[in-house]
Amino acid sequence: MKGRRRCAVVVCAGLALGGETMAARPAREGGSFSILETLINTPGVSTREQAVRDRIRALLPSWAKADVDAKGNLLVAAGPEHGARTLLFIAHMDETGYLVKAIRDDGSLEVRPAGGFFETLYEGQVVLVHAAKGDVGGVVPPRPNYFEAAAAEAPSAFAGDAVRVELGVASRQAAEALGVAAGDPITIPKVFQRLYGSFGSGRAVDDRAGCTALLLALRGLEPKTLRNRVMFAFSVEEEIGLNGAQALAQSVHPDLAIAVDTFVSSDSPLERDAFAHAVLGKGPVVRAIDSSNITDPAIIDRVLSLARQGGLPIQYGLTRGGNDGSVFPEFGAPDLALSWPTVHSHSPVEVIHERDLDNLGALVRLIAERW
Ligand SMILES: [Zn+2]
Incomplete structure (x- = not known):
């Protein structure tokens, strides 16, 4: 309940002040919001993702070699070519x-x-x-x-x-x-706005936050120490039909597809917490079931225990919407969806908590290293 009330205050304050008197805190150097802000302020409507792709490329660690496939998806691979397993993390670059x-x-x-x-x-x-x-x-x-x-x-x-x-x-x-x-x-003019505490808001937090989590993980990885083949895909055209992911599913055949995307939460004062309730600020969310996928409970348990071993907060739940990973089971790879909780999804004021994003990046890295 506390989380819900706090969120309401935050959102109202953001709207009422409209940036007039709210001094934005300077971005923490290397903090997840500084990356998120750069990506959010870059427009990338579905089928027109070029500028976002360029930004992401510029934010990759120096060891990363990026490829762009015929559809426009940006791909980075790390770890041994014939590793124990192949994991594919996927976050979409496009926005509504x-x-x-x-x-x-x-x-x-x-x-x-x-x-x-x-x-x-x-x-x-x-x-x-x-x-x-x-x-x-x-x-x-x-x-x-x-x-x-x-x-x-x-x-x-x-x-x-x-x-x-x-x-x-x-x-x-x-x-x-x-x-x-x-x-x-x-x-709309793309402006990331910091809100009270560690909240922030903007259009296209979905899924620039997912892209940020992948970048954070990539920056933290030591590629030589990996035993799995780990692929990071920044996809196009998710919002208009998972088109980028469809193309990838036909060319990349991972053992596990891990979509990193929004968890549409009911953590707001006008909604009931009986469905899709994940609290902003309390950690990344495993999307156990959404409109496109039901994840194997054994995979969910494994993520939860990995997160706990790694000291990361974690939530899980059911929500609406689909995810890029849902096109992979048809090709033999199970789909796991990892998220940060958000409210006001697909509006100009999607809200996110910075700690959730920090921890989501850490969770992606943990899975890449230890799955
Ligand atoms: Zn999304």
Whole structure:
């Protein structure tokens, strides 16, 4: 209960102050939030992950040799080529957002969502179109009858064709002159915000936190001491159908696939704790069951005991959503999903606790070294 109340205060404070008076603490050198912040502030809507891939590559330890497959997944391998076992850790680089569908004659943009989210989250928000010549500012106008709706009946729908982006230009030619083209990705301005204590928030904590955990583990590994072949995959297009993972499952055949991704927790004041309850700040979570996978209880027990032996806090539970590892059982590899607990999933204000991320990185490393 304490955790829940604390979280509520944190989130309200973040919204009310809007960064105006909340001084951000300086990032701890080498701390997990400094990596997370760099990755979150880099846009990477599904199918447009290039900038995130470049950032991750720059953050790899010097020994790591990175390969990019035909689909765009970034892969790093460590340990003996014919090790005792092959483990594949996978975290996705992409995030939900919009893609430009078409430019109208009046210069406004028709858009289509990439991934699943409530489109009302973008209503009345500033966005950036990440065009070839550079970022172009835009706004998502609120639905036309929002004034009347406040006083009268239900507002009109805000989805599909009702969502558009205005750039301040008055013609298609003017929008094109800014470099905007069909297919360009659109996000809100990417800003990681530190909150009270060790909480932080931003759009695409899912799954830049997973990418951060993999990077932390890689930076801590001594490749020569590994007895397993350990592969780290930073995947594309998870949010639009696990497409990057699908391609990997056909080319890499691990003994165990370990997805590192969000645990959508009910640790918030408006939700009941009967389902998906993992407390922010109390450690990484093993996703025993989610919408895409049921993990073998023996594997779960093994992770729990490894974590306890390693002195790491650990939680486990059931939640919604799928994970990249769920495409591997079809090819013979069981799927284990490891997470950090979050609230407000797929919104612009996903919240994470830094200690959970530190410990998730340590857990990935522990499994890589001792499985
Ligand atoms: Zn995710």
